[in-house]
Amino acid sequence: MYGDNSKPVFPTEDALTMIRLALAEDVHSGDVTSLWTIPAEQKEHARLIAKEDGVIAGLPVIELVFKELKADVQVTFHHQDGDFVQKGDLIAELDGGTRDLLTGERTLLNFIQQLSGVATVAHRFQEVLKVGKTKVLDTRKTIPGFRTMQKYAVRVGGGSNHRMGLFDMVLVKDNHIAACGGVLEALEVVKKNNVQNLMVEMEVENLEDLKKLLHKGVDVIMLDNMSNEMMAAALRIIRESGDKVLVEGSGNMTLERAKEIATLGLDFISVGALTHSVKALDISMRI
8 A cells, every 4th residue: 555654564475475486486396405415313503693884684585495495493583674784793593404494595585685685775765764754665566476565675674665557556657647638637537437545646757737637636646857946936835725635756766865854754765776786785694
């Protein structure tokens, strides 16, 4: 749901789908190196360690990976999703067969590092925005197959979710508007077809289109690719009109720019970089 920043629930079934794919491509017919170099009966104690500061997300993946490998590995957690860890912190301990630990290592780290990277960036954005009322939103610019997990990680980091997909909210963007012949024409056909009473967001790139949409029953107006000065002017127009529509800023929303506009009065900013190009958090497993 748009703007949702409630405590998230880990999407176990979606995670299992992707874990199975990951193990199929990585392990395939078997981990030949571990099978050939390590005795079947050998046991080890492993530690998951943070190699840089950040917010942890995706820890439920550890047990799911070893369950799929049918491995008897015991996991002791020293942190949970949403915790801020510092370089050198012990995240979890794992006890089990050496072969199993090494076979599952890369898969579990790939998931946890990626999701922790998302949570960490969401945390950084929300930290710079907390001087005002603005919340950071994710987008649909997600890794295919990872959407629910990445959106989970955004909320773990303190951010909020935009729509889940094309099905649960109407977002009329520039190409829809061009195809319909204008913002009001696009809104008219949306209202005619919106029997589900879905939330409706309209994108605008200029103040003229913004004015046309005020008091037209729109739930959210996205100010897209506007300068900081134009966004400030747009917010003044909306306030003076008395329309209680939610306002979202979008387009080139870097961390530095988020600092600049934190007190403008936007309800939300949407940031594709939360998910589409995030740097994985550096985490290692040591035996």
